[in-house]
Amino acid sequence: xxxxxxxxxxxxxxxxxxxxxxxxxxxxxxxxxxxxxxxxxxxxxxx
Amino acid sequence: xxxxxxxxxxxxxxxxxxxxxxxxxxxxxxxxxxxxxxxxxxxxxxxxxxxxxxxxxxxxxxxxxxxxxxxxxxxxxxxxxxxxxxxxxxxxxxxxxxxxxxxxxxxxxxxxxxxxxxxxxxxxxxxxxxxxxxxxxxxxxxxxxxxxxxxxxxxxxxxxxxxxxxxxxxxxxxxxxxxxxxxxxxxxxxxxxxxxxxxxxxxxxxxxxxxxxxxxxxxxxxxxxxxxxxxxxxxxxxxxxxxxxxxxxxxxxxxxxxxxxxxxxxxxxxxxxxxxxxxxxxxxxxxxxxxxxxxxxxxxxxxxxxxxxxxxxxxxxxxxxx
Numbered sequence: 048x049x050x051x052x053x054x055x056x057x058x059x060x061x062x063x064x065x066x067x068x069x070x071x072x073x074x075x076x077x078x079x080x081x082x083x084x085x086x087x088x089x090x091x092x093x094x
Numbered sequence: 095x096x097x098x099x100x101x102x103x104x105x106x107x108x109x110x111x112x113x114x115x116x117x118x119x120x121x122x123x124x125x126x127x128x129x130x131x132x133x134x135x136x137x138x139x140x141x142x143x144x145x146x147x148x149x150x151x152x153x154x155x156x157x158x159x160x161x162x163x164x165x166x167x168x169x170x171x172x173x174x175x176x177x178x179x180x181x182x183x184x185x186x187x188x189x190x191x192x193x194x195x196x197x198x199x200x201x202x203x204x205x206x207x208x209x210x211x212x213x214x215x216x217x218x219x220x221x222x223x224x225x226x227x228x229x230x231x232x233x234x235x236x237x238x239x240x241x242x243x244x245x246x247x248x249x250x251x252x253x254x255x256x257x258x259x260x261x262x263x264x265x266x267x268x269x270x271x272x273x274x275x276x277x278x279x280x281x282x283x284x285x286x287x288x289x290x291x292x293x294x295x296x297x298x299x300x301x302x303x304x305x306x307x308x309x310x311x312x313x314x315x316x317x318x319x320x321x322x323x324x325x326x327x328x329x330x331x332x333x334x335x336x337x338x339x340x341x342x343x344x345x346x347x348x349x350x351x352x353x354x355x356x357x358x359x360x361x362x363x364x365x366x367x368x369x370x371x372x373x374x375x376x377x378x379x380x381x382x383x384x385x386x387x388x389x390x391x392x393x394x395x396x397x398x399x400x401x402x403x404x405x406x407x408x409x410x411x412x413x414x415x416x
Contacts, residue, residue, distance in 0.1 A: 062116025
C-alpha cells in the first residue's frame, strides 16, 4: 500500500511539473476558462 | 498471477491519478503561463521568442552580421570626431587665462605673455596686489625692529651722542644703529676713568660711580641731582687724565638716568616738558658736559682730538686716554 502511495506521489510531481511548464495561462485565467467552459457545457446540455 | 495483475493495475491507476492531480493543481495555482515560465528559467528562450525562431529570425540574424562591420566603422568615425573635437578645445581651456585662481600663476613675463593673448585680467593690478602686502609687511618689520632698538638702546651712546639724539626729538633707528657700538667704548672709558680717579676704591662699593659721586649719592635725600652733576666734573678737573672728564660725565649720566625720581623742581619741570626721564638725563648730561669744558679747556681739546664728533672712540686710541 505504501508502495502504491509512493508511486502516486511520484506521478503527482511529474504532473505538477508538466502542468506548470505547459500551462496556457496563469491560474486565474485557467480557472476562468474552466468555469466558462463548464457553464457553457451545462447550458448547452440543459438546452 | 492475480497478485501481479492487481499490482500492475494499482501502479497504473496511481500514476495516472497522480499525474492528473498534479497537473490540475499546477494549472489551478500557477502564477503565469507556461511560456513566460520557460522564458524566465532560460533567457535565451526569450530571445528566440522575440526575434522569432522561424525563417524571419534567421534572416534578421544574417542581416545584422552582415551590417556589423559597416556599423562598427561608423561608430569608429563618430568616436574619432568626438575625440578630435575634445582635443581642440582642450588647449584652449588650459591656455585661456581667466580671472580665477589660475590668473596668479607664473612669473611676470609668463603672465605678460598670457595676458597678451587676450586676457581681460590686468597684470599690473595682480602684481601690485601681490607685491603690496610684502612691502607693507617689510615696513612693519622695520618699524618693529626700530622700535625695539629704540627701546633697548635708550641708554646707549656717549654724552654728546645722547645730547644730539635727544636734541633731534626722538631717537631715530639710524642713530640707534650708529650708537650701538658705543657702550663698548663707554664701558672701557668708564673702567679707565674709575681706575684713574679711584685706584683704591673699596670693593663693597661695587656700584658705578666714583667715590665722590657715591658719597654724594649716599647723602641724597630728596635729591639735588642737578647740583651734584654740575659739581662732579668740576671736582674731576683735578685729575690729570683727559679721559677722566668724559668718564665722569658718563658716570653722572648713568646716575641721573637711574635716579629718575630725583632732581630739583626746575629739573623735574624741564624733564616733564621734554616728555620723559631720558630727555631729562640727556639735558643734565649736556649741562655736565658744559661744566666739564669750562674748567679744563685744554683737556677737552685733547679729548676732542681723541674723541671724534660722533662720540665713537676708536679702540686702539683708548691707550692714549690712560
